Amino acid sequence: MLRTQKLTKRFGGLTAVDEVDFELEDELCSLIGPNGAGKTTFFDLLTGTLRPSSGTIELKTERGWRDMTEAGTDETASLGLHRSYQITNIFSGSTVAENVRIAAQAHGNDSFTLWRNTKAFDGYIEEAHSILERVGLASEAETTASNLSHGEKRKLEVAIALAGDPDVLLLDEPNAGVSSESVEEIIALIHDVADDHAVLLVEHNMDIVMNVSDRIVVLHQGAVIADGDPETIQNDPAVQEAYFGSYADDWKDASGTKRGTEGTTA
Numbered sequence: 001m002l003r004t005q006k007l008t009k010r011f012g013g014l015t016a017v018d019e020v021d022f023e024l025e026d027e028l029c030s031l032i033g034p035n036g037a038g039k040t041t042f043f044d045l046l047t048g049t050l051r052p053s054s055g056t057i058e059l060k061t062e063r064g065w066r067d068m069t070e071a072g073t074d075e076t077a078s079l080g081l082h083r084s085y086q087i088t089n090i091f092s093g094s095t096v097a098e099n100v101r102i103a104a105q106a107h108g109n110d111s112f113t114l115w116r117n118t119k120a121f122d123g124y125i126e127e128a129h130s131i132l133e134r135v136g137l138a139s140e141a142e143t144t145a146s147n148l149s150h151g152e153k154r155k156l157e158v159a160i161a162l163a164g165d166p167d168v169l170l171l172d173e174p175n176a177g178v179s180s181e182s183v184e185e186i187i188a189l190i191h192d193v194a195d196d197h198a199v200l201l202v203e204h205n206m207d208i209v210m211n212v213s214d215r216i217v218v219l220h221q222g223a224v225i226a227d228g229d230p231e232t233i234q235n236d237p238a239v240q241e242a243y244f245g246s247y248a249d250d251w252k253d254a255s256g257t258k259r260g261t262e263g264t265t266a
C-alpha cells in the first residue's frame, strides 16, 4: 500500500529519520520508539508536511505504485493517505456533524458549488452521520466540537480522517489526553477502522500497541532497529536496550513482567 526506500530527513547536523526502508501492507502496523526516535518526523514525511532530504515514498494506487516523494499534503490526501492529528485539527466552533460534513465535502471537491446542489449537500450530511455512528459519536452530532471531552475529540479526529475516504490511515496518538476509562473505546475504534483500511499507528500507550498491532516497527535514533509481530518485538533485546533508561519500567509493564498497571506509556 505504502513504501519508503532509504527515507532520510536531516535537520542541520541531526538525522531525525535515517535511511528507513518500510512497507505497509493491508495491516495494522504500529511505529514505536523512545522520545525523539523520529516517529512524528516520519509521519510528517509520509503526509508531505515535510520534504525528505533523500530517499523515496511511494503509494500503491489503482494504476500501480505512484511516487509521492515530492507531494504536498493536499496531494497525498487526494491519493488516499489520511492522517488523524495529535494536535487537534477540529473547527471548535462548529458542531461535530459539521466538522465531518466539511471534511467529506472537501474530499468530494464540492466546497464551493454546493449551495447550488442541495441533493449533494444532503448526501454529505448523510455520510457524516454514518461516520459518526461508526466512531461512536452519533449522540454528539449536534454538540459544538469545543464541548467534547478529550476522548470524544480523538474520535472526531478519526471521523474527519475517515471522511476523506482513505486507503491508508495514519493514526497519530489517538489516545493522547484520553482518560484511562476511555482506553477500551479507543482500542475498539482502532480495531474497527483497521478492518477496512491499512493503518499505521503512532501510540505511546504500550497496552494499546500490543493489543491492536499485527506488526510493530521500532525506530531508534531515526533508524529501524526491529520489525515483527508484538511477541517478537517484546522479546527483542535491541528493543529493550533502546528503551533502557528512560522507559525501561514502562517497557517491562507492557511486556507483562509487572502486568496489572494501567495506562502504560513508553
Ligand SMILES: Nc1ncnc2c1ncn2[C@@H]1O[C@H](COP(=O)(O)OP(=O)(O)OP(=O)(O)O)[C@@H](O)[C@H]1O
Pocket (backbone or CB within 6 Å): 011, 014, 015, 016, 033, 034, 035, 036, 037, 038, 039, 040, 041, 042
Ligand atoms: N523542525 C525540527 N527542527 C530541528 N529538529 C527537529 C525538528 N523536528 C524534530 N526534530 C528533532 O528530530 C528528532 C526526532 O523528533 P520526532 O519528533 O520525530 O521524534 P518522535 O519519535 O516523534 O518523538 P516523541 O515520541 O517525543 O513525539 C528529535 O531529536 C527532534 O528534536
